[in-house]
Amino acid sequence: MTYAVTYQRMDGTEMPGRVSLSYAFTGSEKPLIGKTIGDMFDEIAEKYPDNDALVSLHQGVRYTYRELQKEVNKAAKGLLSLGLKRGDRVAIWATNIAEWVITQFATAKAGIILVNVNPAYRTHELEYVLRQSETQALLLIDRFKTSDYVKMLYEVCPEVKSSKPGQISSENLPFLKTVILIRGERQPGMYTWDEMLRMGEEMPDDVLCGVQCSLDFDDTINIQYTSGTTGFPKGVMLTHHNILNNGYFIGECMSFTEKDRLCIPVPFYHCFGMVLSNMACVTHGATMVLPAEYFDPVSTLSAVEKERCTALHGVPTMFIAELEHPDFKKFDLSSLRTGIMAGSPCPIEYMKKVSTLMNMRDVVITYGQTEASPGLTMSSTADPLERRVSTVGKPMPHAEIKIVDPKTGKMVPRGQPGEICARGYMIMKGYYNNPEATSLAIDKDGWLHTGDLGILDDEGYCKITGRLKDMVIRGGENIYPREVEEFLYEHPSISDVQVIGVPDLKYGEELMAWIKLKNGCNVTPEEIKEFCRGKIAHYKIPRYIKFVDEFPMTVTGKIQKYKMREISIKELNLEEVARIKTA
Structure with a gap:
């Protein structure tokens, strides 16, 4: 798209002449799949019945596709036997275990909406998600490490303890009737x-066959929670069509076949595990390998070696932990070929190390967000290494990307920064029970406004340059400061609080809270952290705390978080970390 215009840059200067605008679309000879997840799963099980489908090393469990199909069907019929029906919500609060995968495909076959609950959530967050999603049934594990999930559920919903199974009656959680341990x-x-x-x-x-045949691929089948700038998490509604096709084309971009074996250390509750990993495998008849319940570098490296994995996924902090582990050189990683590094900005130098030292010569980057199922752009195994480590690739097949001036909404010329917008099959149906937030995220023409800033170059490659939103990405976890601020306001000694992200070598970013105390109050940083423990996820607890009398503000009274970040970087001596380049 080339036009003769006089364009005003974001800095206010003018640029006359003919310009190529920042719009890109990737077509494909391979059409979108017009099926439900359950139907596609059955086709793959019939085509590759004896292929390894799921290997959970920490559980000692191994299923072929035929065996996994049998377990999925039993679980789907079990859920229906409990009185659940198409469109009902079933939440799962568990780590990376085989039962999570079985539940993922069982709910899809039964037309039940799966609600993902982060295993790091504590009582405050669990209660909100169960209430907001109007969840009718909850599957949970008993405990993991120091997390006692049963105890936390009883705190949130004490009526469970005195109820008969399937007959819960709670004023606080009126929709919840059934809990499955x-x-x-x-x-x-x-x-x-x-x-x-x-x-x-x-x-x-x-x-079950009758239920499965009645489903439509445009039915909502999953709700994933993503934090919002206005406070509490929002439930992203994703359909069969969203998830199935995104997973399929993710696999295509990695040149997946039924011979591939993917090591999955990333969590299932997140799109990275559920879609970019599980769906990428299942749509190609490939093998899902679970090294551990939660990420552990040694378990991951050991799984790659033992199962001869051809692919490995991870956020940058995971790959860094693997590369820097003292026993790294002891593991045979020669079977690796590809994999995805995503979830937060990817340091270019580590991308190069993963490509060479881990033998992942075809490693790629994916960019997206939960609202987009999640993949929007992706580098390809055919791209030169320099492109794969310095950009987030081109639009995925069947996806449109444009870069707009956030002030005017008009497309900017190629090479100029602006807000990344996307349109296509992968865009969510909306936020559950939140039409106002949906209308703010998706405009009248169907474009999702990501809130991320980026550049589209002349060849259609995209590079992330920043974020319009205040979102902090810590080790692949999306954290919105507003949510943490709202929680900290509950502390009796806090008058005002502003939360920002500061650069961190290990996690990419860490949280920092600037706190104004009420008159006459005295509290220590450790006491603030202790107040948070057990109530919000550990990664949302600010690492740094600064007590202040005022915040940097504009003349109109708006708080300048970018100035807070600049001051904090200097005071914490993080200048070198802030200069690390990412794709």
Whole structure:
């Protein structure tokens, strides 16, 4: 698209002449898949019945596609036996275990909407998500490390303890009726996972078949929570069509086949695990390899070696932890070929190390967000290494990308920064029970406004240059300061608080809270952190705390967070970290 215009840059200067505008679309000879996830899963199971589908090393579990299909069908019928039906919401609060994957495909077959709950969530966040999503059933594990999930659920919904399984009645959580404990000793008010499967075995197959045949690929099948600048998390509604096609084309960009084996250390509750990993594998008949419940560098490297994995996913902090582990050179990674580094800005030097030292010569970057299922742009195995490490690639197949001036909404010339907008099959249906937030995110022409700043070059490659939003990305976790601020306001000694992100060598960014105390109050940084522990996820607890009398402000009274960040970088001696280049 080339026009003769006089264009005004974001800095106010004019640039006359003919310009090529920042719009890109990637076509494809391969059409979009017009099927539900359940139908596609059954096709793959029929085509590759004896292929390894799922290997959970930490559980000692191994399923072929035929075996996994049998477990998925039992779980789907079990959920239907509990009285759940198409369009109902079932939440899962668990780590990376085989049952998570089984539940993912079982809910899709039954037309039940899966609500992902972050295992790092604590009581405050769990209660909000269960209430906002109007969840009818919850699957959870008993505990992991220091997290006692059963105890936290009883705190949020004490009625569970005194209820018969499937008959919960709570004023606080009026929709919640059923809780299923995936593992551990039987608990009051809960079914066990095995009980649910036995119930499924008693249901005739044709009941599930009838339900599955009634589904539409435009049905919402998943709700994932992403934080918002206005405060609490928003539930992103994703359809079969969104997730299935995004996963398929992610696999295509990595040249996946039924012979590939993907090591998955990234969490399932996140799009990276659920879509970029699980769906990429299943749509190609490839193998999902789970090294551990939670990321551990040694378990990951060991899994690659033991299972001869051809691909490995991870956020930058995971790859850094693997590369810098003292035993790194002891592992045989020669089977690796490709994989994705995503979730937060990718340091260029580490991308090069992953490509060479880990033998991932075809490593790629994906950029996106939960609202886009999540992939929007992706580098390809055919791209030169320099392009793969310095950009986030081109629009994914069937996706449109444009860069606009955030003030005017008009497209900017190629090479000029602006807000990244996207349109296509991958864009969410909207935010659950939040039409106002949906209309702010997706404009009348169907463009998703990402809030990220980027540049589109003459060849259609995109580079991220910053964020319009205040979002902080810590080790792949998206954190919105407003949510943390709202929580900290509950502290009796805090008068005002502003939360920002500061650069960090290990996690990319860390949280910092600038706090104004109420008159006469005295509190230490450690006391602030202790107030947070057990109530919000550990990664949302500010690492740095600064007590102030005032915040930098404009003449109109708007707080200048960029100035807070500049001051903090200098005071914390983070100038060198702030200069690290990312793609």
